[in-house]
Amino acid sequence: MSEEINLPQETVMSKIYEIRGEKVMLDRDLAELYDVKAIRLREQVKRNSEKFPQHFMFQLTENEADRMVSQNAIPSKQHLGGALPYVFTEHGVLQLANVLKSGRAIQMSIKIIEVFVKMREMFQMHKDLLFEMEEIRKKVTGQDEKIELIFNYLKRFIKQQETPREPIGFKQSKK
Numbered sequence: 086m087s088e089e090i091n092l093p094q095e096t097v098m099s100k101i102y103e104i105r106g107e108k109v110m111l112d113r114d115l116a117e118l119y120d121v122k123a124i125r126l127r128e129q130v131k132r133n134s135e136k137f138p139q140h141f142m143f144q145l146t147e148n149e150a151d152r153m154v155s156q157n158a159i160p161s162k163q164h165l166g167g168a169l170p171y172v173f174t175e176h177g178v179l180q181l182a183n184v185l186k187s188g189r190a191i192q193m194s195i196k197i198i199e200v201f202v203k204m205r206e207m208f209q210m211h212k213d214l215l216f217e218m219e220e221i222r223k224k225v226t227g228q229d230e231k232i233e234l235i236f237n238y239l240k241r242f243i244k245q246q247e248t249p250r251e252p253i254g255f256k257q258s259k260k
Contacts, residue, residue, distance in 0.1 A: 092118075092193075097200040102172070104149055108201065109172035115181060118197070119190045127171065129184045136184060141177035145169050175201040 100114040112130075116123035130137055145153070150169055173181060175198060182194035 092196060094196075094200050094203065097197055098204065101200070101204070102153065104145070104153075104172055105143070107172075107174050108204065109174055110178060110197070112171040112173065115173060115178065118193045119181070119185060119187070121185065121187070121190075126181070126185070130171065130181070133184045136180055137177060140174060141180055142171050142173045144171050 116126040
């Protein structure tokens with residue numbers, strides 16, 4: 086294999102979008118990362134369409150492309166490649182490396198898959214934290230009355246301590 090590609094994970098993460106409930110990458114971004122022209126990437130996908138089922142890749146609708154431009158700091162649809170772009174899921178990214186067959190594509194796919202896995206782990210960790218916080222909230226909810234009752238008992242106890250008591254035991258007479 087050729088020399089290792091040094092690419093920050095943040096660069097890859099910034100190119101991952103959520104569309105139709107899937108984490109995906111645009112064909113244009115993948116072409117850039119794989120160091121091929123976007124049109125060549127699309128050609129290879131079309132030649133090997135049987136290797137890319139719907140859950141590996143899909144083409145954006147006009148509405149989805151418009152939404153991407155308006156929500157994701159993409160300057161225009163022209164920046165997406167002019168036509169409606171294809172997007173690739175994690176599995177599609179891996180399959181692209183098999184279709185493109187270049188050393189760079191293989192290395193880049195490995196890096197991208199590692200980022201997808203790391204993101205999934207982060208989401209799982211956050212999900213676990215949210216679950217624990219919800220459990221704590223459920224335990225604390227409804228405790229207000231009990232806490233108020235405890236404070237009332239403490240106030241009564243303090244009042245009893247403040248009132249002077251009659252001394253008990255042996256009393257000396259004053260001379």
